[in-house]
Amino acid sequence: MSNLEDRLSRALSDYPMEPSPDLFERVVESIEADRVRRRSVLTWSLVGLLVLMLVVTAVLTLTPRAENGALAMPWWVLEVATNLVLGAIALWLGPFIKRFGRAYAADVFHDNPLTGKSYIVLTDIVYYLIFSAYILFTVRVAPSDGWSSIKPIEDVTAGQVTFELMRIGGILLIIGVLHGLNIVLMPVLGRLFSLNRRLPDPAIAGRRRNDYPE
Incomplete structure (x- = not known):
């Protein structure tokens, strides 16, 4: 046995590690929580798929047909x-980001746990405000002139489909960019909050200097 191995053996034998008395209970609770989470994800996925199928069925049923038998969907249906x-x-992506961002925020704000929790809440508010503002800015209450050269525009056109796809892609791009900036800036903010907490209060520091005159 080498010198390093001998020293490690002595160090470990001097400080024996005893298992936690509630280790088994915590492992069982963790496994059960994981099962509940997986069951919840599966349930909500099936519910979402069912709702999507019902919406598609309703749209296809209520959409009138042209003279040649093709679907003639009114423009407001697609809108x-x-x-x-x-x-x-918005409702799916927000909790998804929050779920995987809690551990990251806890690691960044480990010196200020309450600040980290407040930061997560504030970012949630900003997230939903951005989504709401984007929907209100881009919603159409009348057909756009650029969708088709045919007047009046009553049915869905290729121009409207392109516009609606750009709306969905636009909000995903905005949230992606903002989320990337948040990931980069969060460690900087956590470091600043940690330094601010460690710096002594000037008034207290002045009183301490007065207590020890030269």
Whole structure:
């Protein structure tokens, strides 16, 4: 046995590690929590798929047909469907980001846990404000002139489909960029908060200097 191995053996034998008395209970609780989470994800996925199928069925059923038998969907149907998709993305993406961002925020704000929790809440508010403002800015209450050269525009056109796809892609791009900036800036903010907490109060520091005159 080498000198390093001998020293490690002595160090470990001097400080025996005893297992935690509630280790088994915590492992069982963790496994059960994981099962509940997986079951919840599966349930909500099935519910979302069922709702999507019902919406598609309702749209296809209620959409009138042209003289040649093809579907002639009114323009407002696609507009309403796009707004519902944007709302669904907001409701799904927000908790998804928050779930995987808690550990990152806890690691960044380990010196200020309460600040980290407040930061997560504030970012949630900003997230939903951005989504709401984007939907209100881009919603259409009348057909756009650029969708088609045919007047009046009553049915869905290729121009409207392109516009609605750009709406969905635009909000995903905005949230992605802002989320990337948040990941980069969060460690900087955590470091600043930690330094601010460690710096002594000037008044207290002055009183301490007065207590020890030269």
